Amino acid sequence: MKKTLIAFAATAAAGAACAGNGVPAVGLNMFGVLDATLAYGSASGGSHRVQLTNSGFNSSRLGFRGSEDLGGGLSASFWLEMGVNPDDGTGVASSTNNQQAAGGASAGSLTFNRASWVSLNGDWGSLRLGRDYTPTFTLMAGYDPFTVNGAGTTLAFTGFSIRRATAQGPYPASTSTSPGVAFPGGPVATRARASNSIGYMTGDNLGGFYGWAQYYLGENAQDGAATEDDGSGYNARFGYAAGPVDVSAAYGKTKYALLGDFRTWDVGGTWKLGNLQLNAEYVSDRAGGTTLTGGIGPAPLDGKGWMVGGSYVAGPGLVRFSYSGYKVDLGSGPVSRKAAIGYVYYLSKRTAVYTTYAHLWNRNGATSTLNGSLVGAGLASSASNGLDFGLKHSF
Amino acid sequence: MKKTLIAFAATAAAGAACAGNGVPAVGLNMFGVLDATLAYGSASGGSHRVQLTNSGFNSSRLGFRGSEDLGGGLSASFWLEMGVNPDDGTGVASSTNNQQAAGGASAGSLTFNRASWVSLNGDWGSLRLGRDYTPTFTLMAGYDPFTVNGAGTTLAFTGFSIRRATAQGPYPASTSTSPGVAFPGGPVATRARASNSIGYMTGDNLGGFYGWAQYYLGENAQDGAATEDDGSGYNARFGYAAGPVDVSAAYGKTKYALLGDFRTWDVGGTWKLGNLQLNAEYVSDRAGGTTLTGGIGPAPLDGKGWMVGGSYVAGPGLVRFSYSGYKVDLGSGPVSRKAAIGYVYYLSKRTAVYTTYAHLWNRNGATSTLNGSLVGAGLASSASNGLDFGLKHSF
């Protein structure tokens, strides 16, 4: 697992010291990223918008972590990491139960929503308890040249919403048929991270093979209600990283009784050719279906996302590019596609300025937009533009 | 900064008990505990439940503290300590006014709910201003072999709820006659800690005698309402610790105009016999009463808790055991009793794995349960089981 996680961590939080299995170096460290972004968005037939937003290149955060050598090859580690919005000083709420009604802290409160775990580590791997990324997400984010930050974020991650035309149980009908970020009734809490998780990650001695399996609990009261297991699920990723190649696949499933279980599988990889790296990934999402809810659930709905792209190191600069799309298997099959190109100039290992430009096309009724631009009333947007300029500093 | 943090390593907060003046070492330190617990609970005639919870051995936290030598034997200190839930990254709200409607921060927000004070210290003792433990609580927690963490927590602490059969003022009638954690209308905000407090702790030069007196303010607007002094109160503890013996007694009272003032006194001690330590404590709670509310209050209600137990150090291991109970002086006199045994294995001074098993009996209509298990509808639970497995790491 070492190489992949190092690659992910190094891209997402350059300057942070990591070792195998994501175990922090022995000691006690404070770390973080502040990334402020001037973001412009426009939609054809709609409005444009300018904002000072965050994290166009790296996710802004403040964290505390440490590790202790226990002898005999064993170590213990902890990791506490809060999301921070530098533009206004607020934080990000967490999900206490992996469910749509998240519970726990109002929006904007500081919480350790990004990571909160304690682990035991050895040659045999690592056992983690707490709140952590899901394996399926680390694949999506790790193979995206834009690491799911800013205007260039792969649609394979953000387009996972699966819409329904009618209300089901407590979940309202979707008002849009566009690929987007919202799941009916709210976001899927375990898209990126899971609370109450128990995870096992393999060690570094498998000849390039790596694996990560995770089980998590929704922790509703066991009162006999149909939803008593909502928010529970599992997620796993397996791969191979050696020399210039890193490939992997992942699968996860979370229980939601009334809406239908949410399942995702994804596969992808990177290939290094000197200063050039090529990236590709494919994501399949499915919500619900009668076979999963005892014959009483809604019909299943599927969505598919894909991305091809890469990056090129040119001295202190990094060029990033990608083409991605997401299609929902509903009605006319709304689909959005995005092309993105960006340039990062490193002022130092820790500090960079960057710009990203993305253009998005909608087809078959899709109405996705970029950087907060709005579609005009009664109009379908055929296209949207996003432009980011930013300053990233990590510590 | 990192050097300072690294320099601080092993002094971490172990347990909930306070010793001496609690004055941190000179310098500026970050410290904390992450304790993740796999907790199983079952109730006879009801459901079982499995959760990844927190703090089965030590209370999870992140804190910042420091001290400054002012010369002439005087020093100044501060302490900021937030509760952290490692299982989901959320925090714990505080109480701004020591009252049932707590005010301040939604549930799950990070706050410095565990401690937030500044102090002046000398040979004469210590003057603390801010949010702090109550003296009565430090006795209950300090003499419990399980330090009020996890399935083994003494009922003398958790059983303090005093129930009423009819609504009084803004406080609803209790729906249960069982000892439990809820006070009518919500928890007593000053059971464990008090905000807006002014405290004095004696120094170390009293030949083994020690004392702590605390006054705290509810800070309602002085508008002439009957409740204008709600949440104000005082609390004190006095004791003697020398050689193998530590004994003490404490008393506290908090004003609540409509429900009646809440008063607690407790007494207990520990006795060391080589590797064995014996512990015992007794707690008396009283809510309301006409003599306290000017002749218009409800009749007083009492509850009594007790605990006998101890611990044994066996190499890197620690065996803990206790038997505790709580009885409410209401109707048929519902009573719960609990027997608990646990084992802690220290992987290092800072890191431990542990397990605790507890069995609880209910009598006279009590319906207490352990680890979130539920009593079946229409049933009284005669017994409940709790089992914890966990990993604790402090820094």
Added chain:
Amino acid sequence: MKKTLIAFAATAAAGAACAGNGVPAVGLNMFGVLDATLAYGSASGGSHRVQLTNSGFNSSRLGFRGSEDLGGGLSASFWLEMGVNPDDGTGVASSTNNQQAAGGASAGSLTFNRASWVSLNGDWGSLRLGRDYTPTFTLMAGYDPFTVNGAGTTLAFTGFSIRRATAQGPYPASTSTSPGVAFPGGPVATRARASNSIGYMTGDNLGGFYGWAQYYLGENAQDGAATEDDGSGYNARFGYAAGPVDVSAAYGKTKYALLGDFRTWDVGGTWKLGNLQLNAEYVSDRAGGTTLTGGIGPAPLDGKGWMVGGSYVAGPGLVRFSYSGYKVDLGSGPVSRKAAIGYVYYLSKRTAVYTTYAHLWNRNGATSTLNGSLVGAGLASSASNGLDFGLKHSF
């Protein structure tokens, strides 16, 4: 800008290492202030009140900041600073959109409300992105001998409320005609700080001249609503500091479509005469007006504040004194005036005990009070007293 900002930072957070442009020293630092205040207030014809409050001398906080030398005279910095209430361990919500309905985090949640920015710095000055003080506020606070903390706070800052007799748009009519801290519909979010800001500060090479210009965004959806630009504005300060003299002026304007834009200008200075320093400032506030809202807005309302005062260093002691007032241009012209005197005794550079006494007079129907005292029902208060005792410790 250097001297003024250093002076402000040093008063507000003594013990913190600062350099020109508020750029922290190279490295990574944790810093903070805990200031607990026993505050007494009384109002003639009304009630008195005693509270353990906070920040009677310095604003309590916990922060993290750092800077990186990028070579060639360039550096990058970040600053994250949360307000902390030591009396109860809670924090302070931020404003995500610079508007009355603040958005983001419930009251009492910890957020980095005090500062949250990343910057690039060079000889040419400093470019800051994020949440920061407004220039108009740094003038008000920096020239107040009491740095807008505690009972002595200049009325030029707190008296900025401008009242209206009738409701306008979503803003209710004011129920009081007194100078106070509330703007109709709630506080003006950008009185002290602005989110989503882009600021430029001059360097140290202008022969004593300094400047700071800031633009900030409300970031409402661009949906064509009249309020779509609410919370956006600009703010700037220019001055000269050399030898014993520091003088400056500032102006800021924030858009609010229905209430009318809020504009403030202020001017002031300090003059050092050995151990004595004299301070003076004048503040002009204006809310709304038809010329600003396309002919449909309310009539403009003005308010004016002023302060004269100073401080004297006597060994380890500091005497502070001021006389300030605020008048609202409405009806009979309610006006409040305050005289304040205080003494700070430094136990060390980082730790101090202090006391402040203030007396406030109301005229023409004004009903301001100090330290939470209340005016009796149906009475106008002609006077109010405030008395603070406190302990401040910074790290």
